Amino acid sequence: MSELVDRGGQEVVGVSRIEGPILVIENAGNLGYDEVVEVIDSTGHMRRGRILEVSEKMAVIQIFSGTTGLSIDGTKVRITGSTLKIPVAEEMLGRVFDGLGTPIDGGPVPLTNHFADINGQPINPTSRVYPRDYIQTGISVIDGMNSLVMGQKLPLFSGAGLPHDQLAAQIVRQATLGAPAGESAKHAEDFAIVFAAMGVKHDVANYFKNSFAESGALARVAMFLNLADDPPVERLITPRAALTLAEYLAFEKGMHVLVVLTDMTNYCEALRQISNIRGEVPSRKGYPGYLYSDLASMYERTGRVKTSKGSITQIPILTMPNDDITHPVPDLTGYITEGQIVLGRTLYQHGIYPPISILPSLSRLMKDGIGEGQTREDHPHLMAQLYAAYAHVQDVRSLASVIGEEELGEVDQQYLAFGKAFEGKYISQSFTENRNIEQTLNIGWDLLGLLPKEELTRVSLAEIDKYYKGM
Amino acid sequence: MSERIGTVKWINGPVIRAEGSRQVGMMELVEVGEEHLIGEVIGLNGDIITIQVYEETSGMHPGAPVFGTGLPLSVELGPGLLRSIFDGIQRPLPIIEMRTGSFISRGVHLTPLYRKDRWEFTPVMKEGTVVTGGEVIGTVPETPSIEHRVMIPPDISGTVTWVAPAKSYTIVEPIARVKTADGEKELTMLQRWPIRRLRPYKTRLDQSIPLITGQRVLDTFFPLGKGGAAAIPGGFGAGKTVTQHSIAKYADAQVVIYIGCGERGNEMTEVLQEFPELIDPRSGHPLMERTVLIANTSNMPVAAREASVYTGITIAEYYRDMGYHVALMADSTSRWAEALREVSGRLEEMPAEEGYPAYLAARLAEFYERAGYVRTLSGEEGSVSIIGAVSPPGGDFSEPVTQHTKRFIRCFWALDKSLASARHFPSINWLDSYSEYLDDVAPWWHKATDQNWIGMRNKAMELLSEESRLSQIVKLVGPDALPDEQRLVLETSRLLREGFLQQNAMDTIDAYSTVQKQIGMLALMLYFHDRAHDIIKMGATISVIHKLPVVDTLIRMKTQIPNDKLSMIDEIHEAINAQMTQLEADYK
């Protein structure tokens, strides 16, 4: 430890190469891997960077705000002897920060002596509490078919131009701790919201800001903004800074925190850029082989732990390049998160909001968050039945497109009617409509009434007796 | 034990290079920096030592010291393994929690097995016995489910000069002494074994006994032999983990090793919270009593992820050597392969396919070859079965890890995204999957059930592949264009898919089927088919068949018939018979 302190403040010179956001310096023997350095240009202006690789003879430094204006001669590197840390405090709620966690709302720097490493530390699996409490979002497709659970990481997979921002804003606005159908939540507690923007446009950031303001949530929101015209390298820090604050609020202050990260695709592109400049061996589409581990180091900072009553729920948003779900960014995200909500262009073109594609969407933690005592006893089977029926609708539709609707058998015709009604009444709801869980479940049964009883093999006979409304 | 052997020169994530002693051995365990972070030597070139470090290297700087241990990276073996959860290099996670709280800090040095617990040791060997490695010296009731057999280490032979009397001992107290060619050796219950070296056995035996998993599509359609190796490839959300969890719960293995390799923290927590509560249907004791968990989740250091599968397989072999049947699950082997790739990339090795190092196939082969049904050194039979999840990018099976894995396994359980989207679980595609153990295990099934299992299984597969052919036609012309005989194939296949292949892991009755229930259900569906076929030949239409009440019964029976009420199968058989006989009367 003492050695770290000793090195702090030392300065080294000898820049040998500058390329993109990367600076290579010689004779760097005293720098530590992953540490922060202060880089001072010939005019005395300071910017910060981080060590990516270091040997006795050289160090590779990634400069957060870019290398514009840096020269080979005249640039000095000052050692801090510490990895990147940000201040964390409850007072940061209601505030706006840049991508590195510095206030940009004109307010003062948070007054605290609590600094936390932005990389955090892995949660010990034995210390976790398995998430089981569902969050009612008031959106049927989510609550009924893909429930969100407190402590879950559930991303939105979207595409350019689709209304993922509205959907995220609606979720954040309507989210409350769930209660069994017909009851109201025992303790209504507001979520603290940590919002991180990576490379999104100004209007997107403003949209969220306004939406938080309208719902009166602004005082509970901390915003970390790295916008489209901000330095891309900073983006690699932004979500980590946001999650560092979220961890503090959740696990030290016992709050329930919703974290919205947008847009993860921009984050990944920044990572790819750095990797390519460094000449690393790429895996798919030029992304580095460690993209999975890198994403996991953020997504896994979600959940609940035994020592705190708080929780972190993550809703990362990403746009799928070309709407391609097999693209490395959605693909690796799906491999880490606990499900995904997928937005679909076809539904959107049919004017359906929220345009959530049911079949590829999934919530893995749903099974323990729903059913008797949590939502209603019929919920698990009802959702499986709706899934099976709607999956069959797709087959019938493609058959109808070949042989014509009139040629379909009676049951298949009923499936078509079910499909249409499902999209119109279940999936579709307005941006301001907030349905409680009972409403959502009942709409489901109304729709199943369009199908003959014999088709409903996923629900039990007792459930059919109790809820089925068909002939 | 550790002396300074070198000085750090270069740091790049988990890989560092140091300059120093030429005495250091490949794969030697070393400690790096003032915090003594654990690492392993993975390359030597002159006096440059390349090390992969099993902990975060943030803040480390050139000039930091490297210490040698003279030992290879090893696991500790002995009583106390069962019921434990370790990280990838066998550090006990609950003790780390006691030391550093809910978050794992680095530089924590802990022994894997707790030294102070006392274990009831009963000797089974007399003084004066001439012994070789693997022979059992004494036993310890490690958990209510498993008797731990303390063995002479594989590389020791000689004459037993002393055995401790029956009493409780800690794992570091002597329990025997053996006079060997190089002097007298004192043995304790605690032994070590290098994780990258396979433990010896006498011979390999055939894999003719199936590992019964209670999962119908696996046991009946694509069985795995005990001592065999299977892969479950599938895109995200296809059902790899749920299937592996189900196998860990219900497989008729005596010991289960579950490795969470680069996957989610919550999934390990789920096992940790569930297994102590769940009762093993065979032993009657909580599942945790037979389980060892290894958790190196995706956010834990990547090099330790690479080690985790070796840590797991070495522990598996150890219980095999006691004469147990062990099932090992690795979720996911792709994350392990990626860890290899990441380390290889930082070493700037020449990549082969998709950035993976050229030795990927060799590593996979080495790992899967450690599965086997063997005659142990002490003459017992024991086995290690490996079930590896594979996570192909984009769900595309043509990628290197899936392709190479296929060469070393004999059972391929292909998960299918479109089945998973339609919530057909387990989403194992019956046309793309295969088992090369069918003929090996057929005699076992015939003996266990007294029925023509392979014949029935093949008949059902025939129906399903006929269905797939017919549904191509249906897609073009609709089902009505098919003759009723073919529509019956579609109807029976629907029964097979929904009533047999689909199995809900969350349903208390459906989650696990005994072999008797499996074969009983299958027989009913085929019986239904045969009877219906005859009646259609007599002129009945498919819609008459479809409306029979027993169709619904057949689809629902998986959740209606508990494993201990198989008499219900006979009742359904009767119902089919009655309803069909009545129909027959109409068409005579």
Ligand SMILES: Nc1ncnc2c1ncn2[C@@H]1O[C@H](COP(=O)(O)OP(=O)(O)OP(=O)(O)O)[C@@H](O)[C@H]1O
């Ligand atoms: N046998 C089953 N019964 C019921 N549901 C299942 C079954 N298998 C899978 N599922 C459902 O599918 C979801 C995803 O399964 P699982 O977590 O096993 O996927 P995976 O293949 O391991 O994905 P990943 O690669 O991302 O880890 C589960 O959360 C569950 O909802």
Ligand SMILES: [Mg+2]
């Ligand atoms: Mg999984």
